[in-house]
Structure formats: structure tokens, C-alpha cells
Amino acid sequence: MDIKIATCFIAVDDHDTALAFYRDALGFEVRNDVAFEGMRWVTVGPPSQPDVDIVLEPAVGDPNATQADKDAAAELLAKGLLRGVILTTEDCDGVFERVRSSGAEVLQEPLDQPYGVRDCAFRDPAGNMVRINQPREK
Secondary structure, three states, rough: OOOOOOOOEEEEHHHHHHHHHHHOOOOOOOEEEEEOOOEEEEEEEEOOOOOOEEEEOOOOOOOOHHHHHHHHHHHHHHHHOOOOOHHHOOOOOHHHHHHOOOOOOOEEEEOOOOOOOEEEEEEOOOOOEEEEEOOOOO
């Protein structure tokens, strides 16, 4: 049996600001932009992986969620406590410079890690951590 990742979700509080990061700074393509019941979902992904989608969604993507739940999720998102995503590249330093020059918040400059990657980290505009890994040559 072969199971693959097709879609993952990242909570955002402003889709247009998130697009400036994921599309413009990271170079992802926009694949879908859907509004439904006062909410919006934008699907992006790397051009080299057309079968993997990242959906930028509201912190609570359920139109039936209580206001208390929406407020709690928005508070966690604002604190950067919701998980982000780990991306991989063959040029960590080059990607770092491109993303940093976009004005993104730098959490960690490129660094060789003891677990076999060179990586860096940013916060997206909503506060999610985005790590960018480059496998080190063995």
C-alpha cells in the first residue's frame, strides 16, 4: 500500500498578507482561492510538487465554531503557538537571502544542525514557524 501526503493546512489571519509570503517570498504558486460562508481558503504549493497542496485557512475553518473557539484559536495563532511547516531545498542560504529580503521575520539564520541538515527558520505573517532544510552531503 502506498500512502502519500496530498494536502496540509496552515492557519492564517490575513490571506493577502500570507500570499505575499508564500507566493512572493517562497515562490509557491496559487492553485485555488475559495470563499465560503464568510471564510476563505487559498491553496498554494511549490511548482515542483503539483501533487502536494498547502491550504492557507482561517485559524478555525469551521463555520459552526463558537466565537469562544474562534477567539481562542486566534489568540494561539497570534502567539505563534500553532505549528508551521518544514520545507526542503538544495540551497538553504540562497532561499534564506530571498526570504529575508522580503522582510520576513527571521528566527534562525542558516546553521548546520547535528541531525544532518543545514536549516534556517522564519515566521510567516500569521506567526507560524517555517523551517527550510537542506540535507548536508555525507
